[in-house]
Amino acid sequence: MNINFNKNNNGLVPVIIQDNETKNVLMLGYMNEEAYRKSIETKKVTFFSRTKQRLWTKGEESGNYLNLVSIQNDCDEDTLLIKVQPVGPTCHTGSDTCWNEKNTMSFGYLSQLEATIQNRKENQEDEKSYVASLFRKGINKIAQKVGEEAVETVIEAKDDNDELFLNESADLLFHYLILLQAKGYKLNDIVNVLKERKK
Template identity: 80%
Template sequence: MEIDFNKNNDGLVPAIIQDAITKNVLMLGYMNQDAYQKTIASKKVTFFSRTKNRLWTKGEESGNFLNLVDIKNDCDKDTLLITVTPTGPTCHKGSDTCWDEENTQSFGFLSTLEAVIKHRKENKEDEKSYVASLFRKGMNKIAQKVGEEAVEVVIEAKDDNEELFLNESADLLFHYLILLQAKGYTLKDVVNILQSRG
């Protein structure tokens, strides 16, 4: 990989550290050529510490290593994106990230939808909410709706109407997320099982 370590006259390039699974940015450090080579050789992310004026392997004192998964160079060849699997918290203050955020996996819009479903579950007396009405009716009704939507997906899969197929698929996923909440789980629990089968 061609990296322009001399662009800033200090021999350093920014290294953005990203969790390989959650895709969250964990920290920013700086690497020189030696830090890069040590990272490649050891598979543990090593920086050049500007305060200590030496190479510094993240976790060398705490044991909270950043285990290397991949390194990508940007279009100008002067900034690295390093994906890792962290061992423990990343920040020296004990938080998951240097922005004091939890390093939890998000599924974008689906996580937002799960939060809405959870809110409706906790406020099931809301007369206007379809989701709240399902929670009021109980597990049997929720499970029945998932079954109905699954059958409709299968039926539409055999036809040529792609719009209907996609709409029924959306209905199935929506009701499945409701069922997960009713059982006390989230999409993350299912993803964890799929990842463990890796």
């Protein structure tokens, strides 16, 4: 990997630290060539501290190491993206990230949909909400709807109408997310089960 440590007079390159699993950005630091080599050798991310003017391995005092997964160079060869498995919070303040954000898994639109479902669950008195009405009817009705949508998805899978198949698949996933929350769970709980099976 060609890294241009000499592009700036100080011999440092910026380093973006990203959680390998959640893909959240955890912090920004700087490396010189020595810090880069030490990170590769120890598999723990080491920076060059501009305030202390020395190498600094993240977690050397707190134990909150950044275990190295991969290093990528950008197109100009002067910025690194380092993917890590963090041990504990990343920020010295105790926050998960240096932007005071939670380092939680996000599933994009599905996470937004889960938030909407949770809101409907917490506000079941909303007479206009289909989701709220399902929560009012209880777990048996919700489970029944998942069963119905599953059967309809299977039926459409055997036919050649892709649009109908995709629509039934969307209905199935939507009602399954409702069922998960009716049972007190979310999509991330299922992901954790699948990850345990991989071990």
